[in-house]
Amino acid sequence: MTAGRDFLAYLCGRLVPGFAAILLALSAGVANARSLDVDRDLCHVVSATALGDTDLSGLRFSCRGKPADYQQKSLWLRAVLDGDAPRSNLALMVHMSRFDRLAVGFSYADGTTRWQRVHAGNYGSHWRAGGQILFDAPDRPVLLTAVTMRFDGLSAYELVRARVLPKGEAGMQSAGMAAAVGAALTLLLVSGIYSLSLAFAVRRQYLAWQAAWSGTMLLWGGFWSQMPLTLLPGMAGTATAQLCTFLACLAVALATLSAVTAVNRDMAPKGVGTTALVLGLGVGIAGIPLALTRSGNLGLLADILGFVIIADLLTVTLYLGWAWHRGSIEARDFLAAWGLPMAVLAFIQVVDVEDGFWGGGSKLVVLVATTWQALWLAAAATRRLAYLRVERDDARDAEAQARQLARRDPLTGLPNRRGFIESVSPLLERARADNLPAALLLVDVDRFKSINDIYGHDAGDMVLCGIARRIGRWEGPMCTVARLGGEEFGLLTIGMEGIILARFAESIRRGIAACDHSETVGARLVTASIGVAEVRPACDFQSLYRLADEALYDAKRGGRNKVAVQRHQDVAGPASGREVAVSSQGHV
Numbered sequence: 001m002t003a004g005r006d007f008l009a010y011l012c013g014r015l016v017p018g019f020a021a022i023l024l025a026l027s028a029g030v031a032n033a034r035s036l037d038v039d040r041d042l043c044h045v046v047s048a049t050a051l052g053d054t055d056l057s058g059l060r061f062s063c064r065g066k067p068a069d070y071q072q073k074s075l076w077l078r079a080v081l082d083g084d085a086p087r088s089n090l091a092l093m094v095h096m097s098r099f100d101r102l103a104v105g106f107s108y109a110d111g112t113t114r115w116q117r118v119h120a121g122n123y124g125s126h127w128r129a130g131g132q133i134l135f136d137a138p139d140r141p142v143l144l145t146a147v148t149m150r151f152d153g154l155s156a157y158e159l160v161r162a163r164v165l166p167k168g169e170a171g172m173q174s175a176g177m178a179a180a181v182g183a184a185l186t187l188l189l190v191s192g193i194y195s196l197s198l199a200f201a202v203r204r205q206y207l208a209w210q211a212a213w214s215g216t217m218l219l220w221g222g223f224w225s226q227m228p229l230t231l232l233p234g235m236a237g238t239a240t241a242q243l244c245t246f247l248a249c250l251a252v253a254l255a256t257l258s259a260v261t262a263v264n265r266d267m268a269p270k271g272v273g274t275t276a277l278v279l280g281l282g283v284g285i286a287g288i289p290l291a292l293t294r295s296g297n298l299g300l301l302a303d304i305l306g307f308v309i310i311a312d313l314l315t316v317t318l319y320l321g322w323a324w325h326r327g328s329i330e331a332r333d334f335l336a337a338w339g340l341p342m343a344v345l346a347f348i349q350v351v352d353v354e355d356g357f358w359g360g361g362s363k364l365v366v367l368v369a370t371t372w373q374a375l376w377l378a379a380a381a382t383r384r385l386a387y388l389r390v391e392r393d394d395a396r397d398a399e400a401q402a403r404q405l406a407r408r409d410p411l412t413g414l415p416n417r418r419g420f421i422e423s424v425s426p427l428l429e430r431a432r433a434d435n436l437p438a439a440l441l442l443v444d445v446d447r448f449k450s451i452n453d454i455y456g457h458d459a460g461d462m463v464l465c466g467i468a469r470r471i472g473r474w475e476g477p478m479c480t481v482a483r484l485g486g487e488e489f490g491l492l493t494i495g496m497e498g499i500i501l502a503r504f505a506e507s508i509r510r511g512i513a514a515c516d517h518s519e520t521v522g523a524r525l526v527t528a529s530i531g532v533a534e535v536r537p538a539c540d541f542q543s544l545y546r547l548a549d550e551a552l553y554d555a556k557r558g559g560r561n562k563v564a565v566q567r568h569q570d571v572a573g574p575a576s577g578r579e580v581a582v583s584s585q586g587h588v
Helices: 002-028 053-058 167-202 205-224 238-261 270-292 298-325 329-350 361-406 417-434 448-455 457-472 498-513 541-557
Strands: 034-036 043-047 074-080 090-095 101-108 113-119 132-136 144-152 161-166 438-445 479-485 488-494 528-535 562-568 579-584
Touching: 053 101, 053 113, 074 161, 090 101, 090 144, 090 167, 101 132, 132 167, 161 167, 167 205, 167 361, 205 238, 205 361, 238 270, 238 298, 270 298, 298 329, 329 361, 417 438, 417 479, 417 488, 417 541, 438 457, 438 498, 438 541, 448 457, 457 479, 457 488, 457 498, 488 498, 498 528, 498 562, 528 541, 541 562
Parallel strands: 528 562
Antiparallel strands: 034 161, 043 074, 074 144, 090 132, 090 161, 101 113, 101 144, 438 488, 438 528, 479 488, 562 579
């Protein structure tokens, strides 16, 4: 996850500044470009599709009103070039792709008209990034007087965007648009992959919806900008436009799902969340018939859908704001991420920017806003998950410490019975695997109750701590020690047997007797009895403990301050041998 976060930061650091610079250049506009307004600059006429392009001179154009009944016929739009506008070395940039066929005629002062044509599924060399189609006027020694666009099967004339501009500036705009769109799509791709990897890593549903949203916006931006036409030229035209409509509606639904599912349901009113989901899913479903629509008032339907989208965004904002007020960090992050896209959507509803940004218009602005949203959400998720990882690590450390404390005697610091059993199991397995002898030594302080009765429990605790420090010296890879409870201690060792084991036990007895407790109990001698169970092969702990306890009883019965050893060659067999040796004051 750290590597993914660093990679995301690297790409953002490299691409975002360049992306911003390109957008600033795009927003500056081009002084020599002339936008052709369909209601003000273009005259129109409707004809049968069977009429040839060369019959242009016989048509009578109307510069008033709006064209009607054109969607199954041919719509001719004509712009006359006059005044101070440049009239040579020009190009026409068209931004509309829901048509069956488009023919562009450049008319000159000598009465000649030169035609260039594209149709759905084949834009040839005319397509450009940013969803635009470029037509270069042929170079001729006479002035260009008019430009005519003939659309066959056009879905909505009010959505046509066209600009006349110098050829050099058209090439610069195309390159700039390609760079801006490429940077935006790259950032969307990175954030989508990153969000998907986070979704799998932390099992969070909203991150999966977020990744799906980024992927959908990536597809929408790619098809809208016509980038895939390099590989899929047959997608040019209506098919791409219809797919973009569906993807745009689907993206709204996925964004709504991501935002609503990111917040715990008890953090905001369920009714508000349900309303947002209904609106979002409604937009997604409405995208199917809207994408397939080829007739009717497509512009009006798009306006209605736009208001529904704004209602959905406002509902989501209310839901997130409510959750943020109740302390939801995810809601805060989503509100920050949604701030720019919502402002952009509100802005383009009241301000016409379709002729701005070098022809990219509102779609390029939306693409930029969604890129910002995707990057912000990815960064916010990373930051939040980093905090969760720290909290998880702290919780694991606390849990490990609690487990460790549960296995330790709080008074002496030695392992308790539970910790001792867990530590002896590996030693016994090793002894069985290597056919080594194993021995359990039970150490019981003699007459400890009288110490508590005479000197007090605090003094008894100090005596136990002193003995524990002495016994703890024998802790090692072949021996583990513990306080088993009360005044009883245990040591389990492997690899020692016979006289060596007996001397080891005797050294422990002498060491305990040599402890200085004068500050606690004065001149009183504190001794211990030790019961030793020696077995080969190693048996389970319970059997070993039972044998050691019997040996300890023998040591107590023999007068205390003694070592008693029981040697068993096979504790599991029916003919187990029992050999008892009792040492008194170190003499076995």
